Amino acid sequence: MTQKDNEKHFKEKIKAIQDTMFVLGGKWKLPVILSIYSGNKRFNDIAGSIPGITNRVLSKELKHLEENLLIRRDVINDYPVRIEYTITDYCLTTEEVAAPLEKWGKTHRKKLHGKL
Numbered sequence: 412m413t414q415k416d417n418e419k420h421f422k423e424k425i426k427a428i429q430d431t432m433f434v435l436g437g438k439w440k441l442p443v444i445l446s447i448y449s450g451n452k453r454f455n456d457i458a459g460s461i462p463g464i465t466n467r468v469l470s471k472e473l474k475h476l477e478e479n480l481l482i483r484r485d486v487i488n489d490y491p492v493r494i495e496y497t498i499t500d501y502c503l504t505t506e507e508v509a510a511p512l513e514k515w516g517k518t519h520r521k522k523l524h525g526k527l
Contacts, residue, residue: 431508434479439464439472441509444502447482452495481505 481502487493
């Protein structure tokens, strides 16, 4: 592999990681996905299941996840109108990212604090 090929390959790797971090990075996105996956469909249920998240941040994260096709927002025309969130089939592919992150996080916490 030439130096130019190495540089191109490296740049492609960096771009892929940046794309992943844009969609899933940050403190709240994966916990929001996990909350919805666990059965919390309504805004207040999701908010109540994630310690420390504010309504403003949750609203922003839900919009971002919806824009990236990971969750679906359904408006149910009852009285009063209800809004429910569900994960998409595409969202299930995030397990390939989330499982190794969880494993690494547990190992890291143990290394730092001596416990899980």
